[in-house]
Amino acid sequence: MKKDNKKVIYWLLTGCLLIFIMVIVGGITRLTHSGLSISNYKLISGTIPPMNETEWNAAFDLYKQYPEYQKINHQFTLEDFKDIYFWEWLHRVIGRFIGVVFIIPFVYFLIRKQLTKPTIKKSIILMLLGGFQGFLGWFMVKSGLIDRPDVSHYRLAMHLTAAFITFAYTFWVALDLIYPNKKQIDIKFRNLIRWGLAVLLLQIIYGAFVAGLDAGLLHNYWPLMSDRTLIHESVYIEQSPLIKNFVEGKSGVQFVHRYLAYIVVGLIVFIWYRGKRIKKNNIQSNSLNTLVIIVCIQFLLGIFTLIFRVPIVLGVLHQIVAFFLLGAMTFSLHRFSK
Structure with a gap:
């Protein structure tokens, strides 16, 4: 056999x-x-x-x-x-x-x-x-x-x-x-997807931090962390030294998770844009299109999950789509790898 x-x-x-x-x-x-x-x-x-x-x-x-x-x-x-x-x-x-x-x-x-x-x-x-x-x-x-x-x-x-x-x-x-049979077409593009995967994994880690600290139950506003009109974003200092606020403080952890989301979206949109400029087959093209669609859905789900103070349905959906996003990123990387 x-x-x-x-x-x-x-x-x-x-x-x-x-x-x-x-x-x-x-x-x-x-x-x-x-x-x-x-x-x-x-x-x-x-x-x-x-x-x-x-x-x-x-x-x-x-x-x-x-x-x-x-x-x-x-x-x-x-x-x-x-x-x-x-x-x-x-x-x-x-x-x-x-x-x-x-x-x-x-x-x-x-x-x-x-x-x-x-x-x-x-x-x-x-x-x-x-x-x-x-x-x-x-x-x-x-x-x-x-x-x-x-x-x-x-x-x-x-x-x-x-x-x-x-x-x-x-x-x-x-x-x-x-x-x-895999055919590598652009090493720089493959490495760009690798960076996207690394940042996505970091975002997943911070998503777990948010869940573990119940950090989604405060600052339930968007795009700012407060309902007040602010010129710039601020982080509520809870612990000393300052760095601990970004790994153990609820406000700091939510702050990082919020802004990493922008970076993830930006990176994936950039990957999609760069992908349009290189020669590729239909599977590769569809993988990038799927990737950018899923990350947009995930971004919107994150906003609504936060605004509504993490109801179980939205919280689970947010985790499910994160799973699909990782799967789409893995598939894209595989299709553009040697």
């Missing part, structure tokens, strides 16, 4: 889809403040949720021992707890399912000798990324179980960014098999 065949491609694209679903559920988990509802980690037995009232009460009693219940949710009933438990449980189950979907077909393809050596190496990297992502998930949750009723926004950013990178790399490996 031919190596790196359609079955292998479908396997990789299925992995992309599952990571996408996991990121959506993860976004809902964050927005509903459900991430600390399961305070222990059981790889196998944790797949099955509480099945009766006794088990539910035991899970709820365990939750009561940690800061989130004691400092924030002390008024919760068992039914309230069940609501937040569901999203975190679903998020973890999908993570386990992704592991099964990656490992079992990989072993099957390996035994049947349906993978080339380069694809085997890339698949091993993918599984290492997946395992590291699972570790980061628990590492993130652990930060909210000691003395604070919330997870570290640094660890949240690591967890989310790792998920995006795992998706992008999985998609790239699939594209390598879908388009085995």
Whole structure:
């Protein structure tokens, strides 16, 4: 049987889809403040949720021992707890399912000798990324179980960014098999897209900072951060030294996320403009057109998400379109790479 065949491609694209679903559920988990509802980690037995009232009460009693219940949710009933438990449980189950979907077909393809050596190496990297992502998930949750009723926004950013990178790399490996012959036409243009991807990843990290600090719940105005008419933008100084305001202060983090959005849009529009001046095929042309359309949608979603103080629907949509934007950027880079 031919190596790196359609079955292998479908396997990789299925992995992309599952990571996408996991990121959506993860976004809902964050927005509903459900991430600390399961305070222990059981790889196998944790797949099955509480099945009766006794088990539910035991899970709820365990939750009561940690800061989130004691400092924030002390008024919760068992039914309230069940609501937040569901999203975190679903998020973890999908993570386990992704592991099964990656490992079992990989072993099957390996035994049947349906993978080339380069694809085997890339698949091993993918599984290492997946395992590291699972570790980061628990590492993130652990930060909210000691003395604070919330997870570290640094660890949240690591967890989310790792998920995006795992998706992008999985998609790239699939594209390598879908388009085995790549023709580089302009090194400078390829490098420009690389810069665009790097800035986009930085923006994703700051998006996680905003989510982790609930920084979207203040300065709910646009284009300025205040409803007052100001000659220039200002950042509310919260901490010293000044630089900490831009990585730990809510106002500073939102400030960076806002203005990085302008840079991302500007870079992608510039990539699209530069792309019009070089020779390219229809797939390459469509990839750039799609990229500029998605970034405009994402920019508008960001504005409305902020103005309406991050309702769950808009918050999740904003994260979904960020995922599509990364996918479009990855596809464009692949199509213009050697």
